[in-house]
Amino acid sequence: MTSPPSGDAVPSTDEEKLKTPSPANDGPDDDELQPEMSLIDHLLELRNRLLKMVLATLICFAGIYPFANRIYLWVSQPLRDLLPEGQVMIATDVTSPFFAPLKLALVLSVFVAIPYILYQLWSFVAPGLYRHEKKLAFPLLFSSVVLFYLGAVFAYFVVFPLVFGFFTTVGPEGISEMPDISSYLTFVLKMFFAFGVAFEIPIAVILMILAGITTPEDLAAKRPYVVVGCFIVGMLLTPPDVISQTLLALPMWVLFELGILFGRLARRHTEDAPADEAP
Template structure:
């Protein structure tokens, strides 16, 4: 076999992988677009639902405002696009799994599938926690601390920026058990080591809570405390996980 033929044989698997990657990326984009166009007609209703925790706390006779010309259209549009990405997440993760699964051992698949399913559930749980628990508390705080004579009329675009930031922060924070278990399974650390570093973890949770939330102590604490509890949750279940190098792959 000539060098040219060897190079062609080596290039074929790479080309096939790139082709598969392209196809799966296109399926992800198509899934997002399908969900988006299905939801776009209800864009204003979606914004109405998301903004309800704030609207119910507004003083009587006041409402949210739009300070930019295009905000009444662009703000619900942006929210619908983000909602489409979130709702299409199971399909996106399925495509990711389909791409990487052929290169995994059977023992790796046995733990990867439950972790993948759990990551989706935990991400949605983080969003629900933010909406039903965090939003009423922090918006109640914001609406009640203003000085006398100042009308509290939040801008719809600024409100959406805060909401998306909180959704992202809590969605990612609720993935901590998955990240903890993966670190233990990969042999990078152990439950005992993580337990010894608990004081640093707690401080780190509050630092991340400060960086990922609006500058108020309520939202920071509401993010930091669940992060710490989820870390403990991951350490507990990590004790039942055997490190990857100790497993026999088939």
């Protein structure tokens, strides 16, 4: 028998295994592989997506602005219903009747366009994510939008009637309450934002657990400090009254507990995943 030429040596079995790529590689899907983009290409893509976000916001604004006055009346309804008979909201600035509804329409346009804005951000970063990251990122992204809207709805239907009911009854006798429309709008927008961000606590807790920053057991052990922190945050983000502070602190604590629960489930899912799918 003649041995094969030295230049055509047959690789051993171990060498073949090392050189053969694993079919279960945790990289991007084959159909998702794209040519490597330069920094300029990335910047151009980011610019295009930012322009799409701005355009979507402007389109929403164009559709909302004609109804800005009606929307302002709806937003101010919780306070106007509690004002004594004969007392109304006023405008202390000459430009307030124009700029207050305009500001409200612009902010509402951003709120309405948030799903599309987040979709554009997702489309920008998704090609660089692995499969297991995509499986977790999209549900968290969708949940964050829903929770933000739920926070704003909770503020309008639950917090506003109680807070304004308290404020309209504690004033001295002989003082007529005539809230300024600009001051009221600033107040309610802060409340919408505060409750919207507060309702994102489960997402923040899950991300910290998945990133390995902390564990559900550590968070559960620090529960007393978290409860105190919730009331401190409620004091800082809401008006100086016990009602609004408590109405923000209690949901934050409940959402923190939900974050621990879902964080345990998410961690168990990643631990039970195959080795090629685990982070």
